[in-house]
Each structure stands twice: as C-alpha cells, then as structure tokens.
Amino acid sequence: MSADRITALLQALELTPDNHPLRLLLAEMLQSAGQIQEAIQQYEILLSAGQLPPQSLLGAGELAVAADRLDLAAHCLDQALKAGLVDGTAALQAKIDAKHAEKGMIRVLLPVAAGPGGAPAVSGLEKREKVTFADVGGLEEVKKVIHRLIILPLMRPDIYWRYGRQAGGGVLFLGPPGCGKTLLARATAGECKLPFFNVRIEDILDPWFGVSERNLHAAFTEARAKAPCVLLIDELDALAYARRKQQGQVGRALVDQMLQELDAIGAENRQVLIMAATNAPWDVDEALLRPGRFDRRIFVPPPDAEARYQILKILLASLPVANLDLHQIAKKAELFSGADLKALVEQAVDQVIEEALESQAEPPITMKHLERALVGLRPTTLEWLSRAQNYVEFANQDERYQEIADFLKAPEVRSRKL
C-alpha cells in the first residue's frame, strides 16, 4: 500500500517538481518505509531549495546522522539554529560529535602508511575551505563551467542520478602558472561546503621503497572515509608524470597507484570529487586523461581585462590609493597572471614606501606608481604560452590541447608573436 502511495507521489512530483509540501510528504513516507537513502535525497532537495520546514530540520538531521551523512546533518543543524530552534539541537550536535569521534576511531584503525623507520603517516590533510568564488577575481566563464560541471551534480544528485550520471569523479584544471587554478579548486570546495583534502608531491614522496604508493593510498582512503568531500591534487604532473618520459622507477609506481585509486579498485570513489591542477598538462600520464578518470578538463586562461580589473581591485582594497583608473591599468596589463598583478602592486607599493621615507609623509598609490611598475614587468604567462604553442602545433593530433589552441587564436595572444 505504502509502495503504491510512494509511486503515486513520485509521479506527481515528476509533473510538479516545485511542489515542496508534496516532496516533504514523500520524504516522510520514504523514511517510514525504511528507504533511508531515498528519503535523504528528498530532504536534501528541500534543504537546497530552502523549503525544509523548521520542525522537520532536526528529524532530517537525525536521519542523516544515522545514514552517516554528517555534512547534511551539520547543515540541518545550522539551519535549525538559524530558524531559532533550541529544543533538540544540543542532542543532534551530540550525535554528530559522537559520529565524528567514531569515524576518527575508524580512521586510526585503517592501514595508513608508515615508513619502515616509523615515518609519519599521511593524515591530517583535511581542511574546511573558506575560500569561495567571491574571493576569485574575474574568470566568470570558468566559474560558470565549474558550477555546471561540478557543483550542480553534487548539489542536485537526484537529477544527475536520474540520467545515469553521478556526482564525484575527476576534474583537471590546466593553465599557466599564477592564474588561479589552485585557488579555483579551493573555491569550488568552498562553494560545495565539503571537507577538502589537499595532496601535494611533498606529502606523498618518501625515500623508503613502496611507502610513496602507500602514502597516496592513505590520502585517498582518508578522503573516502570523509565522503562526500573534495580531494585536490596539486601539481598533478609531478605526481603522475608521463611514464614514457620517466627516468626513474618511483614515479612509474606512483602513476600505477594513482590509476588504481582513480579506478577505485576495491574501494568506492562515489561522492569523492577529485580535482587536480597542473600547468604542464603535456607531462601528465595519458592514461589519467581517459574517460572515467580526469575526463573533465577546465582550461584556466590568464585573466581577461575585466578579471584583471577585479584582481587589481582586490589587491588594492586595503591600501591608500588616489585617482586610480584601474580599468586603464588592467587594459595595459595584457596577459598578466594574478601573480604578475600582485607583483605589479608590490612594485608600486615599494615606490610609495620609498617616497614616504623621503618625504616623511604618507603618499597614496597613484596611476604614476602603477604605470612605472608596469613598464618594468613582463607577463610571466608568455613563456608558458610559447611552450603551449609548440604542443598545439606539433602534438595536438588528438585535439587534446584544443581549448589552449582556441585561446592562442585570441588577438591579444597573436599580437605577441610567441
């Protein structure tokens, strides 16, 4: 009987997906029918739409704790506190804390890496990312792509699930250094409000035989234990350098291990969003770029004029300035990366400090300072673009570098004669 009612409610919701009371009814029916995961999905949709009534927040939170969805439980608790609920919130908080402690126990028992000499295991990589898209200047197009490719599947898994797609998987950010790949990845994690793990080669590599691979495995294990979460692999080219170019054995073993982790042999990567950043996509092992691994690639180009303006605005926000036309500076700073713009501002600040020391006053940063600094700087992206052009011209048979090729056709790049 209840199955029939659930089916009927599902059909009704297909016709009117915005009928929130109906969805709440469905969630409650699913919960009482013991279909916990399905019920949670419905609660999640209501929660993301801001339509879960306050009196249902704590119930949904407790259900989430029981289903090991601590992120959702914490979200419910936040919403409940914001709605002014008091009764029951402390109990839910206690349940969440207890579950966290329990998870911590499980993590200790996992076979994490330890070198023969008792080298420290890879752990404690988790962070709560506070950076969001608001902290990233410009790159609006890239942000839109990330939202569509990454954030929506995590926020609305029901839609994607219905069409046979699931959240998680691999996303590769590529582009010149200093243009915000890592920042964007962190901001993506911040937007998703998920635990964030940052893995770098320095955390993984170990002189003991086999320990590097174990460290990598431990990093993935830790991330899976905290799913849903975001795992960022910085400098993917250093960790998964193309095996055909490798001169040593350690690197090859690391690539093999990475492939195993991505394919999740004997493990489960669902709900783990694996992001990687590289400024040398041509050095990344080709096997990693095949479907099911890092098959979604996002090119992060040097910022455009509007993005440069936004970055300059952020960089100069807390400094004394006067009569600045940042649009003009942004226009002149063609192909400057975010890091280059930072250097530009720093040079201008150096000049102002010199003036301040000489005049014993506190002069502000003016156009004169920025323009003078601009004369002495050359965009560091040029070297990368020149390298990229060689790959586009001579090694783009399978159109692997198509997004870079398209960018190289832009007038401001072509005028530079790389």
Next chain:
Amino acid sequence: MATPERPLTLGEHYLDIGQPARALEIMRQMAGAELENPRYWYLRGRALYALDRHAEAAQALRVGLKRAPWDVQLLHLLSCAEQQQGNLAAAERAVLAALQLAPENPALLSQYGLLVAQGGQLAKAQRLVELAARLDPENVYVGRARTAVAYLQGDDRAATRHGREILTQAPEDDVAHYMVGAALSEQGEVSGAKKHFTTAASLNPEQQAFREAVLQSRYYTHWLLWPLRPFNRWGTVRVWMGAMAILLTLEALGQSRAAFIFAIAYIALCVYSWVVPPLLRWWMWRGRRS
C-alpha cells in the same frame, strides 16, 4: 629511524620528471651532513647539466668525486659535462677512469665511443659502440650512440637500421625518431623522414631541433615545390644540361615551334624556382622566433 634523504628523493624525483630547476631549488636548501653525501653532488651535477650549465655541473661533480673517487656515475656525468664544454681531453680522462672501474659498462663504452667520434676517430668509435651493443643490445642509450656513429660515418643505411632497432624496443623514443628521420632525409626519402620528424616533434615539441626538422621537411614536401623536384633529384647543372640537350635536339629535328614552347616553359620553371621557394619559406616561417 629518521628519513634523512627525503629532500634528496624529492630532488631526484624532480630530475626524473624533467624539472631540473625545481630539483636544484630543493638541493640549494640542503646543508650540513647532506653535503658530504656523493649522491647529493651527483644529483646537483645532473640538475646543472640538464639546465645546460655544464661548467658548474663539472665543478659539482668534482666535489662529489673528492668524496667518492670510485663513483662511476659521477665520472660518467663529468665526462659528458666536459664534452659539452669542448674539453675532450678532460672528458676522455673521466670516462677512462670510469672504464677502469667498470670495463664492461655499455653506457660508458658508448660515451667513450661518442667522444672519440667527436675527435674524428670513427673506426675506433664504431668498435666501441659495437662492443657496447653486444654487451647490452636493448639499451636505448647504446642504440642512440651506435646510430649517431653510423650517421657520422656517412653510413645512412646503417644509421636507419640501428635507429629502427631502437624503435622496436622503445617506439616512443623521440631521439631515435629524429635520428631515423635525419638518416632517411640524407638518403633522399623526404616523406619517410617527415613522418619520423613529425613523430619526434609530437613526442617532444619543446626540442627546437625536432620542430625545425618538421618545418624543413614540410617545406621540402610542399606541393608548391613539386615542379622543382627534378632540380632536387638530379641537381641544377644536370637539369640545365638536359634542358639544353632537349632544346638543341628539337631544333636539329626542325621542330622550332616545339623548341620555342619548351624554352618558354623551361624559363618559366626557372623563374618559378627563383621566386616560389623563398616566398614559401617566408610564409612557412612567418611569425616564428629564429
């Protein structure tokens, strides 16, 4: 037990993945007991060598050799660094010292072979690389040395054969593709050469020589140069003499009209050969840095 060699491992990893500048940066931060480790000096030398700072590389390797005079790797790399600076005598001393320690090391024999080949002793070079190839027929480094010596001897067929042997072991060896391409182009097989040059450049587009070879081969196989193939195949003088012979024969046979048409066509071809190749070269190399 601590892991004191962690930075060295990281440095070596960066060298293995072709980032010598990063490796050097890591090694620059090391101090104290680490500097007594010959491996540190070997890796430092390797990084400097990869960055084409050959004199500094040789200096670092010598410091390492003071700590481990028996280290064959240090001696081998020192020989290469000296060779790159044109110090052939110092390079020979280093490789001979290494060969005294490891007389049957194929890589050392190949290095010695390349060294004597550079000094003009091609027969001795061939003996050395053949010996190295007998000791380790599957060694890519040895194969490259063998191909290079055959090429320097002017034996382009042998160079092609040896290069192709490397490719059976390592089909993605960019240097082998380049060498085979060079040997084939010497034999006039421009299309075959172009294929190998293109593969070499696609495997390693950052190598200026590979890119230049592709552009050259694209230029020589361009359809606009097809009418000029007789000049490339038989040479300008022979083509001129042939044209004169045809012209005179036609005149002798009383075919003045045909002789006139032939003369006009031939002059048009000559003008074409003066105008089109430089224009094509300009067009293909436009916007490139030299």
